[in-house]
Amino acid sequence: MTKGEETRQFIIEKAAPIFNTKGIAATAMSDIMEATKLSKGSMYVHFENKDVLACAAVDHNMKILGDKLLSAISKSKTAKEELFTYIDFFSNAINPPLTGGCPLLNFGTEADDTNPVVKEKINKGCNANQQLLASSVNKGIANGEFKPNWNAEEFAVVMFAMMEGGHLISRMSGTNDKMKIITKTLKKTIEENTL
Numbered sequence: 001m002t003k004g005e006e007t008r009q010f011i012i013e014k015a016a017p018i019f020n021t022k023g024i025a026a027t028a029m030s031d032i033m034e035a036t037k038l039s040k041g042s043m044y045v046h047f048e049n050k051d052v053l054a055c056a057a058v059d060h061n062m063k064i065l066g067d068k069l070l071s072a073i074s075k076s077k078t079a080k081e082e083l084f085t086y087i088d089f090f091s092n093a094i095n096p097p098l099t100g101g102c103p104l105l106n107f108g109t110e111a112d113d114t115n116p117v118v119k120e121k122i123n124k125g126c127n128a129n130q131q132l133l134a135s136s137v138n139k140g141i142a143n144g145e146f147k148p149n150w151n152a153e154e155f156a157v158v159m160f161a162m163m164e165g166g167h168l169i170s171r172m173s174g175t176n177d178k179m180k181i182i183t184k185t186l187k188k189t190i191e192e193n194t195l
Contacts, residue, residue, distance in 0.1 A: 008046040011036055012056045016064070019057040020100030023110050024118070027054070051115070058118055061103035062125050068097050073132075079140030083159075083190050086133065090163050091183045093170035102167050104129070130156040140194075150193045159186055 001009070014035040019027050029043055029050055036043075047053040072089050076082040089097060100106060104125050111118035130153075137152035139145075166182040 004046070007038075007042070011038065011043065011046055011053070012060045015053055016057040016060040017099035019054055020061050020098065020103050020106055022100075023106065024050075024054045024115065025110065029053075051117075054115075055117055055121070058103065058107050058121050061098060061100075061107075062121070065098045065103060066125075066128075079136045079143065079145050080190060080194055082136040082139075083133065084187060086136075087159075087163070087183050087186055090167065091179060092176055093167040093179050094174065094176050096167075101171055102164065105164050105167055126160065130160050132156075133159055145194060147193045147195060155189070155193075162186060 011032065015027075015032045018031050018035060022031070027050070029040065032053065033040060033043060043053075047056070069086070069089055073082050073085050076085050090102070093101065096102060104122055107118055108122040108126070111122060133156035134152040137146060137150060137155055141148055141150060141152065162182050162185070166179040169178045170176050
């Protein structure tokens, strides 16, 4: 990496948790300047405006979260373990795996009507998560772990929606009580479809 690339990456790494916690609209360039100790001029050398930096921060947050998730799932020996690992990975919304919580939920809620570029990035992330879950179910069906008539795509949509909804409810209430109900229900559904 060149010095300029290193500085750009440094700014993204410092900005990403701020954007994920405060949101794009509420984050000011002065917040990023304070976190990086860089001048406004230095910031604008690397990013033409806040929206460009916000998009880079969204990408960074989703990559970090995705890498952590895939690392956890890669240790699973069975399709059922993959699904349980996914559930466990996201089960503590009060103490999430990424500062500020789930970037799909955070940025998706903010960008749905205001930022088509971020909206598309989040939509791709939502679809990727559902494909990951459906792939685990289909793998389990193929290797005889799960019932052959289990609809992988439908379950993936339901599981993803329940986990994201659980995050919202938990973050708003300040407690994981509802998330515990969701994780228990999802694991029960997986058990009911296990041979």
